[in-house]
Amino acid sequence: xxxxxxxxxxxxxxxxxxxxxxxxxxxxxxxxxxxxxxxxxxxxxxxxxxxxxxxxxxxxxxxxxxxxxxxxxxxxxxxxxxxxxxxxxxxxxxxxxxxxxxxxxxxxxxxxxxxxxxxxxxxxxxxxxxxxxxxxxxxxxxxxxxxxxxxxxxxxxxxxxxxxxxxxxxxxxxxxxxxxxxxxxxxxxxxxxxxxxxxxxxxxxxxxxxxxxxxxxxxxxxxxxxxxxxxxxxxxxxxxxxxxxxxxxxxxxxxxxxxxxxxxxxxxxxxxxxxxxxxxxxxxxxxxxxxxxxxxxxxxxxxxx
Numbered sequence: 001x002x003x004x005x006x007x008x009x010x011x012x013x014x015x016x017x018x019x020x021x022x023x024x025x026x027x028x029x030x031x032x033x034x035x036x037x038x039x040x041x042x043x044x045x046x047x048x049x050x051x052x053x054x055x056x057x058x059x060x061x062x063x064x065x066x067x068x069x070x071x072x073x074x075x076x077x078x079x080x081x082x083x084x085x086x087x088x089x090x091x092x093x094x095x096x097x098x099x100x101x102x103x104x105x106x107x108x109x110x111x112x113x114x115x116x117x118x119x120x121x122x123x124x125x126x127x128x129x130x131x132x133x134x135x136x137x138x139x140x141x142x143x144x145x146x147x148x149x150x151x152x153x154x155x156x157x158x159x160x161x162x163x164x165x166x167x168x169x170x171x172x173x174x175x176x177x178x179x180x181x182x183x184x185x186x187x188x189x190x191x192x193x194x195x196x197x198x199x200x201x202x203x204x205x206x207x208x209x210x211x212x213x214x215x216x217x218x219x220x221x222x223x224x225x226x227x228x229x230x231x232x233x234x235x236x237x238x239x240x241x242x243x244x245x246x247x248x249x250x251x252x253x254x255x256x257x258x259x260x261x262x263x264x265x266x267x268x269x270x271x272x273x274x275x276x277x278x279x280x281x282x283x284x285x286x287x288x289x290x291x292x293x294x295x296x297x298x299x300x301x302x303x304x305x
Contacts, residue, residue: 103237103238103239103240104153104156104157104160104238104239104240104243106240108157109157109160109161109239109240109243112157112158112161113161113164113165116128116132116161116162116165117165119131119132120165120166125166125194126194126195127194129162129166129168129169129193129194130190130193130194132158132162132169133158133162133169133172133190133193133194134190135155135158136155136158136159136162137172137176137186137189137190137193138186139151139152139155140155140159140173140176140228140231141176141181141186141189143227143231144176144177144181144224144227144228145181147223147224147227148227149227149228149230149231149234151231151234151235153238156231156234156235156238156239157239159173159235159247160235160238160239160243160244160246160247161243163246163247163250164242164243164245164246167246168192168193168194168196169193170246170249170250170279171192171193171196171205172189172190172192172193173228173232173250174250174253174254175188175189175192175205175208175209176189176228177220177224177225177228177250177254177257178209178212178220178225178254178257179208179209179212180218180221181224183208184208188204191204192205212293213293213294214294215294215295216294216295216297216298217295218294218295219295220257220258220295222258225254225257225258226258228251228254229251229254229255232247232248232250232251232254233247233248233251235247236248236251241273241274242273242274244273245270245273245274245277245280246277246279248266248269248270248273248280249267249270249277249279249280249283250279251266252264252266252267252270252279252280252283252284253279253283256283256286256287256292257293257296258296259292259293259296259299261287263283263287264283264284264287264288267280267281267283267284267287268280268284271284
């Protein structure tokens with residue numbers, strides 16, 4: 001697991017929900033029991049492994065970097081929070097080998113991200129983000145329409161890198177799943193991805209998500225959502241930390257939107273890999289508190305009658 005001083009700090013486009021983060025940290029504290037002992041804190045201070053103990057081979061600044069072994073999200077990863085996880089369905093992760101190759105190399109993804117980062121710096125985020133995501137988004141939407149969770153490797157790598165670099169790409173993927181495609185076509189998704197801070201994009205995204213969350217008559221397309229979850233989990237299985245984090249978090253969010261109890265387990269798995277992932281924290285907190293979209297809450301109420 002990467003050291004905290006090397007890990008990217010993510011915040012949502014609309015700002016981090018600190019209340020949700022505090023809630024999930026309290027839940028994790030109850031699941032873990034007592035805090036780490038002094039020896040573990042000393043080990044972390046010296047640049048040792050984080051709480052999960054996974055190794056990515058990244059070294060502290062100024063030290064020689066040892067050859068690193070690429071780490072992937074393990075299938076059916078079981079978190080230490082057994083009292084909670086035992087109540088949830090665990091979602092099996094695809095084996096990298098089942099996708100036709102062993103997974104993405106960390107150095108290759110790092111090079112892609114460096115190139116993308118430099119392009120954003122030189123040409124500006126709006127143009128660079130639009131060029132980066134346009135073709136992959138075509139393939140993503142075509143797969144959702146066909147119900148076929150089959151993306152090319154370069155498309156999956158582009159999404160994994162893009163979501164790790166800018167959360168606006170992640171948010172566009174979320175909207176493509178939970179909002180009807182007739183109300184949110186590709187042109188609007190491109191605006192969300194490339195111009196997230198424009199007044200029109202912020203207002204429209206808020207309107208769409210608020211209506212979908214509060215109107216019990218707006219029911220998501222479950223087949224479309226589950227096709228997207230399958231593609232996101234494949235991306236995560238093929239990508240090392242930190243590139244697997246956002247695909248996992250979006251999959252957890254989509255499952256929560258569907259009312260699937262495995263959402264909390266997947267969100268918690270994501271938090272074990274990166275405790276600063278605010279989207280996973282909010283999904284876990286909402287699921288743990290019984291908060292769900294209106295259509296889902298209405299269905300639960302009807303089934304209880």
